[in-house]
Amino acid sequence: MSGHSSPRIGTAVAIILTMLFAVSVTACQITPSKSASPKQSPTSTPTPSTTFTPCPVVADWPVKPIAADVLAAVTKYYAEKHLTPITIYKNDQVILDVKEQSVGVHTCLNPGGGTAGYVGAVPLTAAAAVMVYVKHKPYPGTETPSNFVTLAQMPGVGWTVVAEGTGP
Secondary structure (H helix, E strand, C coil): CCCCCCCCHHHHHHHHHHHHCCCCCCCEEEEECCCCCCCCCCCEEEEECCCCEECCCHHHCCEEECCHHHHHHHHHHHHHCCCCCCEEHHHEEEEECCCCCECEEEEEECCCCCEEEEEECECCCCCEEEEEEEECCCCCCCCCCEEEEEEEEECCCEEEEEEEECCC
16 A cells, blocks of 8 residues: 555564454363252353463564475465465565464463464474465455465475465
8 A cells, every 4th residue: 555554574463363363262161069969950150171371472483584495385386376476575484383383273372361262284293384474476366465374394295385374
């Protein structure tokens, strides 16, 4: 947009995460009330059953210059979709924690309080994982010109795209 400055990627990512992960989740278990006698049906009282870990903070993820083999995998991915040429934001890759970003839904605590969740896409068998922000030729139909791409380094295979989306 003319006349507007672009936010830094850290700010943009934090805003996107806030919008994406503003999901409230409560884990409870049902336990019989102490006042219930054997002849009465027990009443249910929800009680917390899980302590969640803090949510990952995108601003704390390590950033390094993009590795040649990661760039090759991303380029191949978009070439196969006929969406080249591509550019990688700042030619950087974000280093991900394989366990923290493993396949499945992860429930966590927001820094300011409240529970949230996110979906991981990295197989636990991966040796490493990274995320890059890619600008590419727009997708037909949606006209989306950029995506966050998660790659996993799979033993015996190399770097493989495991997720692509408009937010990290």
